[in-house]
Amino acid sequence: MKLYYMPGACSLAPHIVANEAGIPLELRKVDGKAKTTEDGENFLDANPNGYVPALILEDGDMLTEASVVVQYLADRKPDTGLMPPAGSMARYRVQQWLSFVATELHKSLGVFFKPGTPEETKAANREHLERRLKHVDANLDGKTFLTGDTLTAADAYLWTVLGWTKFAAVDLSPFANVQRFMATVAARPAVVQALKAEGLA
Numbered sequence: 001m002k003l004y005y006m007p008g009a010c011s012l013a014p015h016i017v018a019n020e021a022g023i024p025l026e027l028r029k030v031d032g033k034a035k036t037t038e039d040g041e042n043f044l045d046a047n048p049n050g051y052v053p054a055l056i057l058e059d060g061d062m063l064t065e066a067s068v069v070v071q072y073l074a075d076r077k078p079d080t081g082l083m084p085p086a087g088s089m090a091r092y093r094v095q096q097w098l099s100f101v102a103t104e105l106h107k108s109l110g111v112f113f114k115p116g117t118p119e120e121t122k123a124a125n126r127e128h129l130e131r132r133l134k135h136v137d138a139n140l141d142g143k144t145f146l147t148g149d150t151l152t153a154a155d156a157y158l159w160t161v162l163g164w165t166k167f168a169a170v171d172l173s174p175f176a177n178v179q180r181f182m183a184t185v186a187a188r189p190a191v192v193q194a195l196k197a198e199g200l201a
């Protein structure tokens with residue numbers, strides 16, 4: 001399978017999940033502004049929406065949306081626990097977190113990377129994010145990961161988007177459980193390997 005990615009972007013979440021699951025990916029780096037790949041392909045031909053992640057499956061079909069791409073990859077290796085079995089309450093919990101990360105965190109942090117975002121929008125988003133971080137921090141209390149002691153696709157996605165807080169001047173220091181979570185996930189070989197492959201470590 002082929003993953004279109006931008007270094008450190010939300011495409012890092014499926015990259016981490018693939019590494020955790022031991023799924024080899026062909027990586028294609030995308031230039032976010034030019035919308036071309038490092039080997040000169042027009043990324044818009046692959047994904048007219050122009051955003052990553054875009055995963056090209058073995059049959060040539062394309063799958064997008066970070067919260068779904070991570071589930072697809074995790075489901076290739078059910079024994080890893082990256083996604084619990086379909087129909088189980090545990091799976092709905094992971095999906096609840098995936099949706100929370102996508103809608104409450106990812107998009108609120110994304111505005112900080114858009115040129116021309118007004119300062120009032122940034123301030124409002126920081127306030128929103130601090131409220132949501134309080135929720136995440138409370139839920140991580142006494143747990144290693146969002147849903148317990150096993151890393152899931154939702155943890156990979158959460159870790160990826162919270163990595164952007166440093167560029168958004170969102171302070172994680174009041175959130176001790178979140179900070180511990182960030183350090184725990186950062187130390188995983190699958191994460192170190194993904195950062196290295198994206199040229200970030």
Ligand SMILES: N[C@@H](CCC(=O)N[C@@H](CS)C(=O)NCC(=O)O)C(=O)O
Pocket residue numbers: 006009010011032049050051052053064065066067102110
């Ligand atoms: N709806 C998409 C959004 C993905 C997204 O926001 N990707 C960003 C990087 S984190 C991107 O590629 N932005 C470039 C662009 O939109 O032109 C998803 O949930 O995966």
